[in-house]
Amino acid sequence: MSLFGPKRPLSKDEWEWQLASFKWLLAEFGGIERNPTNVLVLPTAEYFPPTSGEPAEKAQQIFDQVRTLSGMAEWPTRLLAGEASKEANIASGISLVHENHAPAGEFLVKNGPTGEQLAEIRYNPRHLANPESLIATFAHELSHYLMANAKSDPPGGWDIHELTTDLTAVYLGFGIFMANSAWNFEGHSSFDQQGWQYERQGYLTERGLVTAIAIWETLAGRDPMAAAPFLKPHLAKDLKKATAYVHKNAVAQEIAEYDLEQY
Template sequence: MFNFLKSKPIISKQDSMFQVETYKWLLKYFGGKDFYEEAKLILPTRQYFPSKVKDPEEAAIETFEAVKKYAGMEEWPCKLVAQEEDINPVVGETLVVRDTPSSALGTFEYKGEDEVIITYNPASLSSPTQLVATFAHELAHYLTGTAIEPPPGGWDNWEFATDITATFLGFGVFMANSTFNFSQYTGSGSQGWKTTNSGYLTESEHIYALAIFLLLKSVPVDQATSCLKPNLKKLLKKAVKEIDNSNIIAELKAIKHEEPELAACQSTNL
């Protein structure tokens, strides 16, 4: 008999399988005590980001160091560099240039001999949530770039796996909240709006990855929903219920952690 009241899964079966396989990969190489005992759900609150800074550059450095600390990568050597500022699309009181090019939100580059450079777009300084998500993504590149085994589906899927890794490191709320943004601007004689998308996963996919993290870590859902955008709160509760009614968590908890051999990091642009 058909069950017409059965709700549609929040992501496709294929996408769910990819997330589960990616979590298995992460737990195998980067799990163990580091994940189950040390990793925390990081939230956009003063508890985690209490610093008061004097200028944008200091804000970027303080935020980056905090993200490194919470990711368990405080001692990993890398240099933070600001990119060139994007072109301002507003060129006159009533003239706005459409589709102006913009730099990547962040990049990760491994130059060899422990020289790692992470860059960020200065425009992200106006959005602390986006800045944290960018740093988490690039540090996730740094971490997973040391794996001797490629992510599920090969290195072509690295960007998707990296977004999941950022959530695995505790930054799922930031990743979900920064996926889609709407903003308005008003100037002398001009006004308008714009939307931006960041990362490689959809909001639903980020929420699904966050739900897995919460269930693996036994973190109350309310801790995450308290800081999520309104449209994502209900989605997270649905994802948690959906996963909780499956054998996904038991399957993931059965994965044994192995100490990975370090491999040469790859470089990437977001």
């Protein structure tokens, strides 16, 4: 800690936007008193038991668990596999997989077989090999579904709703998955091939997401540092700094004083 205390983890504008957005989420969908099942979801078997080895069944089982943990188990949905990311061969024996081939997920409102409205959610099948990214995708798309029921515009308006959607996934308890999946780079090699895979998933930055964890877990009356053992090491360090700043600055009171009509 410096002489002047912990440093604000985000720019002034992003910090104020996060506080205003959490106030909006609380006003629209309530806090822990209204959603007592809200928890910090961990990447453990307690929250995600072993699944089927068959791809479609595996995806459906993970999706159903994310819905349950989000308190949305009864909301009408349909899960479909979308387009998979493809490798780009940039030279003989060298491949590159990047983020631009196919989206991680998609959310659409459709009519069901009897005319009722439901959410159609599509996922990138490549993410079946990375359950943490798949869970982050499902949390993000279900956050779209929740936000579609809002009675007012989010801070910043619907033009930046994807940023608010990431924040909503943290509000639903999936901050660890969102932060760990925000940026991935992997290399692989074999006797005849080498390659790299990089992916930017979601819309908030890694630091923005761990700051959101620090804010929301504090508002929920939980210790944000409970997330640290499950985060990538550099994110755990960022979480510690963000938590120190949140605790020093009485964030709950600051949020309570926000006037959303003035934001």
